[in-house]
Amino acid sequence: MGNVNAIKVYVPRDSSALSLGADRTAKAIAAEAEKRGIDIQLVRNGSRGLFWLEPFVEVATEKGRVAYAPVQPNDVPALFDADFLNAHSEKAVAHPLNLGLTEELTWLKNQQRLTFARVGITDPVSLEDYLAHDGYKGLANALKLTGADIVKTVTDSGLRGRGGAAFPTGIKWKTVLDTKSEQKYIVCNADEGDSGTYSDRMIMEDDPFVLIEGMTIAGIAVGATQGYIYLRSEYPHALKILNEAIDKAKGAGYLGENICGSQHAFNLEVRRAAGAYVCGEETSLLESLEGKRGLVRFKPPLPAIEGLFGKPTVVNNVISLATIPIILDKGAQFYADYGMGRSRGTLPIQLAGNIKHGGLVELAFGATLRDLLYGFGGGSATGRPIRAVQVGGPLGAFLPESQFDTPLDYEEFGKIWAVLGHGGIVAFDDSVDMAKMARYAFEFCAIESCGKCTPCRIGSVRGVEVIDKIIAGTEYNKNMQLVRDLSDTMLNGSLCALGGMTPYPVLSALNHFAEDFSPRGSGLNNQLQNQEKAKAA
Amino acid sequence: MANVLSTETLDAEVLDKVQALIAQHKDMPGALLPLLHSIQDGIGYVPEACYLPISKALALSVAEVHGVVTFYHHFRSHPAGRHILQICRAESCQAMGSEKLEANIKSSLGIDYHQTTADGAITLEPVYCLGNCACSPALMMDDEVYGRMNSQKVAELISDARATS
Ligand SMILES: NC(=O)c1ccc[n+]([C@@H]2O[C@H](COP(=O)([O-])OP(=O)(O)OC[C@H]3O[C@@H](n4cnc5c(N)ncnc54)[C@H](O)[C@@H]3O)[C@@H](O)[C@H]2O)c1
Ligand SMILES: Cc1cc2nc3c(=O)[nH]c(=O)nc-3n(C[C@H](O)[C@H](O)[C@H](O)COP(=O)(O)O)c2cc1C
Ligand code: SF4
Ligand code: FES
Ligand code: FES
Numbered sequence: 214m215g216n217v218n219a220i221k222v223y224v225p226r227d228s229s230a231l232s233l234g235a236d237r238t239a240k241a242i243a244a245e246a247e248k249r250g251i252d253i254q255l256v257r258n259g260s261r262g263l264f265w266l267e268p269f270v271e272v273a274t275e276k277g278r279v280a281y282a283p284v285q286p287n288d289v290p291a292l293f294d295a296d297f298l299n300a301h302s303e304k305a306v307a308h309p310l311n312l313g314l315t316e317e318l319t320w321l322k323n324q325q326r327l328t329f330a331r332v333g334i335t336d337p338v339s340l341e342d343y344l345a346h347d348g349y350k351g352l353a354n355a356l357k358l359t360g361a362d363i364v365k366t367v368t369d370s371g372l373r374g375r376g377g378a379a380f381p382t383g384i385k386w387k388t389v390l391d392t393k394s395e396q397k398y399i400v401c402n403a404d405e406g407d408s409g410t411y412s413d414r415m416i417m418e419d420d421p422f423v424l425i426e427g428m429t430i431a432g433i434a435v436g437a438t439q440g441y442i443y444l445r446s447e448y449p450h451a452l453k454i455l456n457e458a459i460d461k462a463k464g465a466g467y468l469g470e471n472i473c474g475s476q477h478a479f480n481l482e483v484r485r486a487a488g489a490y491v492c493g494e495e496t497s498l499l500e501s502l503e504g505k506r507g508l509v510r511f512k513p514p515l516p517a518i519e520g521l522f523g524k525p526t527v528v529n530n531v532i533s534l535a536t537i538p539i540i541l542d543k544g545a546q547f548y549a550d551y552g553m554g555r556s557r558g559t560l561p562i563q564l565a566g567n568i569k570h571g572g573l574v575e576l577a578f579g580a581t582l583r584d585l586l587y588g589f590g591g592g593s594a595t596g597r598p599i600r601a602v603q604v605g606g607p608l609g610a611f612l613p614e615s616q617f618d619t620p621l622d623y624e625e626f627g628k629i630w631a632v633l634g635h636g637g638i639v640a641f642d643d644s645v646d647m648a649k650m651a652r653y654a655f656e657f658c659a660i661e662s663c664g665k666c667t668p669c670r671i672g673s674v675r676g677v678e679v680i681d682k683i684i685a686g687t688e689y690n691k692n693m694q695l696v697r698d699l700s701d702t703m704l705n706g707s708l709c710a711l712g713g714m715t716p717y718p719v720l721s722a723l724n725h726f727a728e729d730f731s732p733r734g735s736g737l738n739n740q741l742q743n744q745e746k747a748k749a750a
Numbered sequence: 751m752a753n754v755l756s757t758e759t760l761d762a763e764v765l766d767k768v769q770a771l772i773a774q775h776k777d778m779p780g781a782l783l784p785l786l787h788s789i790q791d792g793i794g795y796v797p798e799a800c801y802l803p804i805s806k807a808l809a810l811s812v813a814e815v816h817g818v819v820t821f822y823h824h825f826r827s828h829p830a831g832r833h834i835l836q837i838c839r840a841e842s843c844q845a846m847g848s849e850k851l852e853a854n855i856k857s858s859l860g861i862d863y864h865q866t867t868a869d870g871a872i873t874l875e876p877v878y879c880l881g882n883c884a885c886s887p888a889l890m891m892d893d894e895v896y897g898r899m900n901s902q903k904v905a906e907l908i909s910d911a912r913a914t915s
Binding site for chain 2: 228229231232233264265267405406407408409410411413414446447448449450484485486487488489490501502503504505506507522563564565566567568571572573594603607637639640641642645650653657660661
């Protein structure tokens, strides 16, 4: 297999690809090649993000990579029979799994991949591959700038926090830069708790060096020499890959003392979280990193001023940090030229739930939900109408069809009392029971509440009870009013957005899908009858 | 609180292991979580009998250690089965029928969440998103994620797991 002329065959190692059997496919290809005495070079790349087509196999050709997908182990002998390694041959082209050149697939061609430029293309743990695909160009530029100039570039790019709160990254960095301290920290929030999101996971598993580079630049910009990646414990593959990439970066002088021969030092360590959703909230995260329970801290002081171990700390989401290298490489204006209004650049959108073509779509801000759901997404997986979508995770609002033309833009979503959050879009078909979803929102808040403030700790538990009463038809009007009062209390009285935003899914369900909240068994509820029919079908 | 914790004793071998892990981690900044992870990875759970040695090494109270262990869903204070099956209960998986799957799994294993099958093979846990939402419904057996699950595929996974140690 050491032959450099051997044909390269790519089989992803991303967890979603693995979850659909990519390892078995890779093994079958290697075994069949050996059996037939054919020399191949098997590369375990990241995923291109077309998850409905995983395992997504590619073969390198002089015209570019040709895709075959989805490939199950039992497809493999037939692929060899069809001479699939000679991907432009008549027989190979005629094979039903041959999709042609990957780069020509409309699903990919219609995207603007900036943060995800390399994802699916490179071998995630190959530093050589990273360097060959524009890796560490951003750092090279950053090393020529002062901290203040790096911060200015980030500010001018218009990048806003991709964790969900959309606070301008450059302004946050400036606060840390301007706060005098011997010790400062860069903390990457890799807790990715939101249901329907996986873009952080993909960056960490499929292009870990871009995150490492982004954090290194952040450290140089604000004068921090230590970084931590706080990684959710549900991502064991990401943990392995990050540690492997960190070791390689260290070995090659991209981490440690005197980075690339400069006076700058930056060290990086991955820390595992322990399954608490609230620890994605930045101050709870810092408590957890310090070895404590994840109780939310009062703000101010902001972490930028008093963060980890009381020191000035940049806390940024994986995507925010992974977007820094391309900004430093291509310039602030290049990035700011994408987008609409005050939402500059691109958003890695994650299509999830009941959707035919689920996967990662990176687009400039401004596309509509409908483009995503029906253009990229191809409608629901079940073929039934999409009735509701939840955007922005468990704390995001549910949107009905009448709002599907809203452009993806932080301010436009704000106007309809919804959030973009971390860019997750979860589709539900018409069998969804929105009262149940509202109940679940309260239930989730009750399970995950840190317990520090009453509106969240008690309100969420009460919320579950009240929705149960509404569903049962007990004192209907009184309890409907109670849900609204309870939501008001949580909105206004919670210390953090867990309690403070749980009313988004609850009230949006109530406002847009009121029919699902009518007492059950009243015979008046058409929607519920539809659901019964849908379930029976 | 402390007297509730001391009912369990560890055998010498396990205690040695725990002491070694404590020595290895105690000087890290924010050592407690990495230490608890290493203990759970090493012996499968965090025995309450560890609280005292941990608290001594990290200059914490036993109650503080207890508070941290119980705050995080990931840490268990009792041994689990040979395999851990986590079913995703979050929205994307719900949209693809995870509730039915969850009910089927519970009834076929004859256990509820946080319980272990009588043969000691499988402990069932809920999880809120595995980052595999484009392939819902998803679940995790030990460290491997599985997507687009149905009852039949889960049954195969479970019987494979039962057949391995
Ligand atoms: N990605 C996920 O998995 C996930 C999960 C749950 C919630 N969320 C999102 O989290 C959001 C709420 O987050 P939050 O409570 O951290 O929001 P926030 O508005 O309090 O803070 C946003 C960020 O800006 C910083 N900041 C604010 N003012 C600053 C200043 N003057 N100088 C420097 N830095 C400043 C904060 O420290 C923080 O890092 C929600 O909108 C939700 O979408 C994301
Ligand atoms: C309950 C709760 C959970 C959160 N979870 C995450 C998370 O998993 N990942 C994340 O990046 N931000 C999360 N956030 C937002 C963080 O508090 C913070 O705004 C973010 O890490 C800042 O990074 P950014 O500016 O790059 O987005 C959460 C907030 C709340 C209130
Ligand atoms: S709103 Fe909930 S999670 Fe947030 S601080 Fe209050 S109790 Fe904790
Ligand atoms: S932790 Fe303060 S109310 Fe319980
Ligand atoms: S919601 Fe189940 S994997 Fe994300």
